[in-house]
Amino acid sequence: MIEIKGLHKSFGGEVILDGIDAQFKRGRTNMIIGSSGSGKSVFLKNMLGLFKPDAGEIIYDGERLSEMDDDRQKELRENMGMLFQHSALFDSMTVEENVMFPLRMFTKMRRKERVERANDILQRVNLENLNKKMPSEISGGQQKRVALARAVVNKPKFLFCDEPNSGLDPKTATIIDNLIQELTHEANITTVIISHDMNSVLEIGETIIFLKDGGIAWVGTNKEIFKTENEAVTDFVYSSELFRKVRIAQNKGL
Amino acid sequence: MKILSHLGKYMIMLFEVFRRPTKRIVLKELIMKEIDDLIIGSIGITAFISFFMGAVVALQTSLNLDNPLIPKSLIGFAVRQSIILEFAPTVISIIMAGKVGSYITSSIGTMNVTEQIDALKVMGINPLNYLVFPKIIAMLFYPLLIAIIMFVGVLGGFVAAVWGNLVSAQDFIIGLQDAFVPYHVVYAFIKTMVFGMILATIPSYHGFYMKGGALEVGQAATTSFVWTCVAIIVANYLLTTLLL
Numbered sequence: 001m002i003e004i005k006g007l008h009k010s011f012g013g014e015v016i017l018d019g020i021d022a023q024f025k026r027g028r029t030n031m032i033i034g035s036s037g038s039g040k041s042v043f044l045k046n047m048l049g050l051f052k053p054d055a056g057e058i059i060y061d062g063e064r065l066s067e068m069d070d071d072r073q074k075e076l077r078e079n080m081g082m083l084f085q086h087s088a089l090f091d092s093m094t095v096e097e098n099v100m101f102p103l104r105m106f107t108k109m110r111r112k113e114r115v116e117r118a119n120d121i122l123q124r125v126n127l128e129n130l131n132k133k134m135p136s137e138i139s140g141g142q143q144k145r146v147a148l149a150r151a152v153v154n155k156p157k158f159l160f161c162d163e164p165n166s167g168l169d170p171k172t173a174t175i176i177d178n179l180i181q182e183l184t185h186e187a188n189i190t191t192v193i194i195s196h197d198m199n200s201v202l203e204i205g206e207t208i209i210f211l212k213d214g215g216i217a218w219v220g221t222n223k224e225i226f227k228t229e230n231e232a233v234t235d236f237v238y239s240s241e242l243f244r245k246v247r248i249a250q251n252k253g254l
Numbered sequence: 255m256k257i258l259s260h261l262g263k264y265m266i267m268l269f270e271v272f273r274r275p276t277k278r279i280v281l282k283e284l285i286m287k288e289i290d291d292l293i294i295g296s297i298g299i300t301a302f303i304s305f306f307m308g309a310v311v312a313l314q315t316s317l318n319l320d321n322p323l324i325p326k327s328l329i330g331f332a333v334r335q336s337i338i339l340e341f342a343p344t345v346i347s348i349i350m351a352g353k354v355g356s357y358i359t360s361s362i363g364t365m366n367v368t369e370q371i372d373a374l375k376v377m378g379i380n381p382l383n384y385l386v387f388p389k390i391i392a393m394l395f396y397p398l399l400i401a402i403i404m405f406v407g408v409l410g411g412f413v414a415a416v417w418g419n420l421v422s423a424q425d426f427i428i429g430l431q432d433a434f435v436p437y438h439v440v441y442a443f444i445k446t447m448v449f450g451m452i453l454a455t456i457p458s459y460h461g462f463y464m465k466g467g468a469l470e471v472g473q474a475a476t477t478s479f480v481w482t483c484v485a486i487i488v489a490n491y492l493l494t495t496l497l498l
Contacts (some may be wrong), residue, residue: 048375049370049375050375070274073378074274074378075378076378077376077377077378078377078378080376080378082373082377084367084372084373085369086368088368088369088370088372088373089363089370090370090373091364091365091368101377102377104274104277104280105277105280105377105379106377118315127449160376
């Protein structure tokens with residue numbers, strides 16, 4: 001579990017995160033949603049330790065990130081997987097080498113074992129025939145799946161996804177969403193996903209945190225998000241014509 | 255003030271490069287790859303330039319030798335001195351700032367803008383050690399490249415002078431051996447080592463700390479080339495003052 005207590009972050013006097021308190025539970029897909037500029041990415045980067053919070057605490061399984069020494073942080077990071085918005089695959093490595101990278105860095109597995117594990121996970125994300133391709137030779141959706149394979153190959157305790165399906169067609173986006181949810185449940189991972197894609201929220205948002213103006217405006221589930229009267233959430237959710245029609249239909253009892 | 259701030263950040267980077275080392279077996283492979291990219295990959299173009307540079311030095315010296323009292327062997331002497339003292343260590347390092355320096359800045363810069371460096375950080379890997387340390391070690395082999403360049407440059411001078419009937423082979427070799435000071439070679443290799451460190455670290459600094467997108471990667475490569483050249487020229491002056 002990840003707990004956030006009183007998280008503050010400002011840049012040049014502009015407050016981005018203003019005292020955030022949140023909990024992300026194990027074995028669930030926890031989503032952080034909000035419009036552009038609401039502080040989602042800054043929130044995630046603070047959780048990952050890429051930014052240092054101005055105040056507040058980030059607690060991983062009861063242990064404060066700020067109190068961990070270098071070695072402990074390294075251990076923690078070996079148990080983290082991250083799916084970046086633009087995949088962030090290493091250009092100089094093949095698909096297989098990218099997936100094997102965490103195994104190579106953090107385990108004592110022999111090459112044969114690493115290849116087997118990488119191929120297993122590539123099969124899991126339906127990319128078994130692309131092992132020897134370079135990242136530049138595969139599509140954006142395939143890159144995302146390779147990045148997801150790399151993120152989970154070392155069986156992490158914590159999985160972070162930054163806009164996992166941005167720029168993808170709806171079908172590929174659904175595949176990625178479902179994969180994340182399946183892997184989260186299978187391996188009992190604490191998954192935190194940043195998104196502003198409502199389809200994704202409805203598909204896999206088991207816990208949803210809605211960010212607005214640097215604070216948490218609403219917390220709920222994908223079942224509850226359509227029922228809430230919270231104005232900030234309804235403004236965000238029903239900005240889409242499709243969802244407005246769904247709500248009208250729901251109100252009419254259709 | 256801005257320069258001081260960059261200098262401070264550069265020093266911190268140098269310190270960070272040696273902290274939290276990457277797994278030894280991975281580093282070994284990275285170092286071999288960098289030796290291939292930075293040193294072996296540069297032999298062709300630098301040798302080509304050096305051969306013709308040596309030839310031009312021989313031709314120009316010969317054209318300016320109109321006094322019959324000055325022996326023709328001076329051509330060999332001039333080629334040796336200019337290639338060993340300045341051309342091979344300094345001019346080739348400036349060429350390397352364009353070839354290798356731009357490659358280092360743009361490759362690290364691209365990793366920066368495409369979040370690959372963030373990916374390394376999230377995995378708990380020290381990106382400076384992973385990316386810059388192998389380049390520093392690879393550049394320890396830079397004197398080997400410069401030794402090849404010295405040989406090829408002198409060979410270029412020999413071929414141009416003898417083939418062009420400017421001097422006999424024997425006279426050229428006499429000039430080549432005339433008043434040879436072995437310390438000059440030591441001086442050239444000391445300079446080469448310092449320039450090698452500059453070539454590995456200044457472009458890495460510009461790539462690692464750049465911000466923005468693809469356009470800024472190009473700008474960073476240009477800035478890195480300018481500052482690498484400035485550092486090489488200033489270091490050349492200081493080392494010459496100290497060592498000769």
